[in-house]
Structures are given as C-alpha cells and as structure tokens.
Amino acid sequence: MSTPLRATVQRTALPFLVLLSAGIIVLGKADQMVLDSVRVGVTDALAPALDVMSRPVAAVGTMIDRVHGVVSLYRENRLLSEENERLLQWQQSALKLSAENKQLRSLVKAVPEPAIRYTTARIIANSGGAYVRTVMIDAGSGDGLARGQAVISGDGLVGRLTEVGVRAARVLLITDLNSRVPVVVENSHAAAVLAGDNSDRPRLVYLGTSGEVRVGDRVVTSGEGGIFPPGVAVGVVAAIDGGVPRIEPYADLSQIGYLMAVDYGLSGGLPQPVPPVTPANRRRKGNVAEGAVR
Amino acid sequence: MAERVFSLPALPRVPSGAGRLLPSATMVFATLIAVIPVRAPGYAALTPAFSLMAAYHWTIYRPDLLPPFVLFAVGVAEDLLTGGPVGVSALLLLVARAAVLNNRRYFVNRGFAFVWAGFTILTAIGMLGLWAVHCALDMTILDFRSTLFRAVLTIAGFPVASFLVGRAQRALIGPWPIGAR
Numbered sequence: 001m002s003t004p005l006r007a008t009v010q011r012t013a014l015p016f017l018v019l020l021s022a023g024i025i026v027l028g029k030a031d032q033m034v035l036d037s038v039r040v041g042v043t044d045a046l047a048p049a050l051d052v053m054s055r056p057v058a059a060v061g062t063m064i065d066r067v068h069g070v071v072s073l074y075r076e077n078r079l080l081s082e083e084n085e086r087l088l089q090w091q092q093s094a095l096k097l098s099a100e101n102k103q104l105r106s107l108v109k110a111v112p113e114p115a116i117r118y119t120t121a122r123i124i125a126n127s128g129g130a131y132v133r134t135v136m137i138d139a140g141s142g143d144g145l146a147r148g149q150a151v152i153s154g155d156g157l158v159g160r161l162t163e164v165g166v167r168a169a170r171v172l173l174i175t176d177l178n179s180r181v182p183v184v185v186e187n188s189h190a191a192a193v194l195a196g197d198n199s200d201r202p203r204l205v206y207l208g209t210s211g212e213v214r215v216g217d218r219v220v221t222s223g224e225g226g227i228f229p230p231g232v233a234v235g236v237v238a239a240i241d242g243g244v245p246r247i248e249p250y251a252d253l254s255q256i257g258y259l260m261a262v263d264y265g266l267s268g269g270l271p272q273p274v275p276p277v278t279p280a281n282r283r284r285k286g287n288v289a290e291g292a293v294r
Numbered sequence: 295m296a297e298r299v300f301s302l303p304a305l306p307r308v309p310s311g312a313g314r315l316l317p318s319a320t321m322v323f324a325t326l327i328a329v330i331p332v333r334a335p336g337y338a339a340l341t342p343a344f345s346l347m348a349a350y351h352w353t354i355y356r357p358d359l360l361p362p363f364v365l366f367a368v369g370v371a372e373d374l375l376t377g378g379p380v381g382v383s384a385l386l387l388l389v390a391r392a393a394v395l396n397n398r399r400y401f402v403n404r405g406f407a408f409v410w411a412g413f414t415i416l417t418a419i420g421m422l423g424l425w426a427v428h429c430a431l432d433m434t435i436l437d438f439r440s441t442l443f444r445a446v447l448t449i450a451g452f453p454v455a456s457f458l459v460g461r462a463q464r465a466l467i468g469p470w471p472i473g474a475r
Contacts (some may be wrong), residue, residue: 017366018388024370024381029431035380042374046326054330061333125329127376128341130440131428134377135331163377170377177432198339199437254335 036163043136044165050124051138058122058257114265119143122258124168133176133198137259140165148227150262156233156250157181157221158259169261173253174234175202182224183234188212191222194234194247201238201246213237213245229264305358306468313466317352317360320459321368324348329375339440342448345372346420347455349387350413353394354401356467365391379431386420393419406456414449421445 028035069076105112121139139145141164151158151171159179163170172179179196183204192207207213217237223230238248308314324344331338345368352360369384393416394401401409425441 014362014388014392017362018385018392021366021369021381021385021388025379025385025427025431028380035374039374039377039380042371046371046375049326050329053326057330057332123331125375126331126338126341127378128328128338129376129378130339130425130444131432131436132376132378133338136329136375172377177434177436197437198440200336254337255333257331257333 039170040163040165043163043168043170044140047124047136047138047140047165047168050136050168051122054122054124061257116265117144117263119145119261119263120258121145121169121261123256131177131198133173133179133196133253134159134162135171135173135259137169137171137261138167139261140167140169142166144263145169145261146263150221150228150232150264151259152232152262153251153256153259155252156235157228158249158251158253158256160227161261171259174249175200175253181228181234182222183219184222184230185213185237186218186220187214188217191224194219200253201248202235203241204237204245204247207245213240215239219247305356308356308359308467310466313468314359316462316466317348317356318364318368320348320352320462321345321360321364324455325368325372325375328372340444340447342444342451343417343420344451344455345369345383345387346390346417346448347413347452348459349390350394350416350452351456351459353391354398354409354412355463357391357395357398359467360391362388362391379428382424382427382431385427386424389423390416390420406453409456410449410452413452417445417448417452421448 024035119139121137121143123135124138125136127134137151145161145164147161147164149161151160157174159171159173159176161169162172174181174194174196175198176196177198179194179202181194182191183194184191185204185207190208190212192204194202195205196202204213204219215237219234219237221228221230221232221234233250235247235249237245239246324347328341328344349360349365365387366384369382369387370380372378372383373380394412397412401412421441421444425436425438429436
C-alpha cells in the first residue's frame, strides 16, 4: 500500500468502524433474526476453545464441592437417610398411582404421551455482563437439540434454547430481560407470565388479581403457547414488591454446572432463523415461518 | 483536527512476530476469559470488562500494534458470544480508543497511579454510556446497580491485568518506548 493511501486508511478507519458499529446495532435492533445465523456460526466455531478454557474452572468447582462434601459427610448422610425413608413411601404411592393411571387411560382410550428425551450438557460460557442472562452449553443440533426446547436443572426450569449450532447452543435464562414464560400459581390456579428483568428474582406479570398470590406459593409452567409443557417446577413466590410478586427460581442459576435440554415432543417451538430472501428462494417465501419469539 | 486525533505516533518497530501479535492475542484472550462460567453468585453480571482493560493498555503503550479493525472484530465477537446486542462492545472499544488516543500524550511516561486514574475516568464514562445504550435498546430504565458494581470491579482489577500484560509486553516487545509521544 502506498504511503498516502495508508495514511488515509489509518485516518478514516476509526470513524468508519464507529459508524459501522452503530449501523450494526440499529440493524440488529430492527431485525434480530438477521444476525442469528451469524451468532450460531460464531458460537459453534468458538465452542471448542471455550470448552477447553472452562475446564480448569469447572475442575476447581468440582474440587470445592468434594471438599465441602467430605466436611459435611455425616450431616448429609443423616439428612439423606431421612429423605430416603420419606421418598420410599412416596415411591409406593407413585407406583400405585401410576398403575391406576395406566388402567384409567386404557379405559378411556387416551392418546399415549410422547416419550420425553433429556440431553445433559455442560455450561461452557456465560453472558459476562450486566445486560444479558444467557449461558452456552456444549451440545447442539448434533445431539438432538432444537430451538425452543425447555432447559431444566435437577431443581427446576432454567430457560429455553434460543440459538442452536451443531456443537453448542445458547440458553436464554428465565431471569433475562427478554424471557417470558407462561406460568400458573399452584395454590390459586391463577395464570400469569413470568417476566425476567435481569435480576435474580423474575416478576409475575399479567396476573388477574395480586391478592390470589401469597409468599411461599409454588409456581409451575402452565403450558400455554406450547413452548413449555405444563407442570414444570419454576420457583416459589419469595416477596411481593408493591403488588408485583417476585419469584425465587428453584434452580440456583449461579451454582449450576450442568443442564438438561428436554425434548417434550411439542410442536409449538420457536421459529428457525429466516434465511435472507434471494431470487432462488423468493418463490418459497410463503412457506417461511415469520416473526420471532425471543 | 481529525488528522491529529486519529493519526498514530511513530513507535519503534517490533522485530518479533509474536510481539506484533501480542496486543491482538491479549484482546482475544480477554474476551474469552470474560465468558468463562465461574460458580460464584452474581459473578456473570459483574464480570469485569477485561477487553476494555486490554484496549486501554495497548492504546496507551502500543496503539500501532492494535489496529481499530481488531477492536471492531473482537467487540463484535464479544457481543455474538455473550448474546448481547451486536455492535455495542465494538462501539465501546472504538470510542475508548479514540478518546485515549486523543489524550495519549498525557499518559505515556507517567506513573501507574496516573494511568489508573485515566482508566477510572474512561471506565466510568464507558459504563455509563453502555448503560444508556442498553436502556435505549431495551426501551426501559435498567437497574444501574449492577453496572456500577461492574465498573468498580473493572477499575479494581485493572492493576493486576496491567501488571500481567505489562510483563508480557516487556518479554515480547521490549520496555516502554521512552520519549515516544
């Protein structure tokens, strides 16, 4: 490159890139789906590096858990023995109810429920910032994951898959500002929407009357909208702030190392990213799913 | 005016390829470690802005080795990786570079406390700007506390980051370019 040309490029590169960044922000705001395929590509490409880099930190976490486990061995053993006795009683009830349920289903010729498929994956990245609550996991479409599937931990609902690459996928946590989950308060059967606001305790909105909700009430998914199946445990009403109930999720999102993506065989998942319109696929445009639910 | 703001100073040539790649490599590394999951309550939201630390350090000491397109690429990759609105981190890093480059002569050959004070001002303004951009994009007033704590952690973490990057710089590039302003 000649010297005057190089000097011109040097002088104009910074303002040009500042404008380009601002342009991309506006473009991304106007149409989120445009950048989704790029996101999936970058997620996939960087997944191996993130997998390697997150392993030492995960190993330290496991080691701390082990030391903690050894220290509290006696107390934990006693608690688990008690819990085991309780659960054995529950098991008897469950087996009885399951047999009864099966009999009744055959009597009324009910359609069998689809088999539920779980895929366990490790968290390899978090969102690292104050404005987004997502995590990345080391499983993708190659492992049977699909956009829209619910993601749970052993304790309860964690979020749902919003981007799925071949090797990695992104989970939008229920605490994210853009997360909306149709739920029902178990005691009063009041339907509501669990809306994240980037805090640790998402809010219950679109609730008929707030008087129907009390601190300590259990909240589960309602299944409306077809993205989540009904009855998945979400959390418990922890406080009512100025008439707005706040939910403490059962899943402690800061302490989770592994997650399970759950394929309930539901058809109402999120639409796939829309491919750009080219003359070749313009004819098929009518068939392309429109709109985005993030 | 624009010529003075965005033109680069003449700095000694770096013979080793590793040395020339060090600033870009630091930026990539800073972006990746920011998203590593650490099982500590609230850490994800308060992760220090490692890439801003690296961008500040290199813009003061070797802006010639960290071209704006690297900042742009790293910023865009950071947003794609974290799931945030694409372009916001790139904008922050590029504006930070413009601001630091414009005032670079005050920082070169000054004590660390002065450089740290500069970073404090940059982080405070940068985090406030970031908060304002996110509020505008989400069309709501976001809770400012996590932004504030993140800014504090970023400022508090800068001496360690600067020490480590400084050691790598001395090993691969050489000492500060005394007198080069």
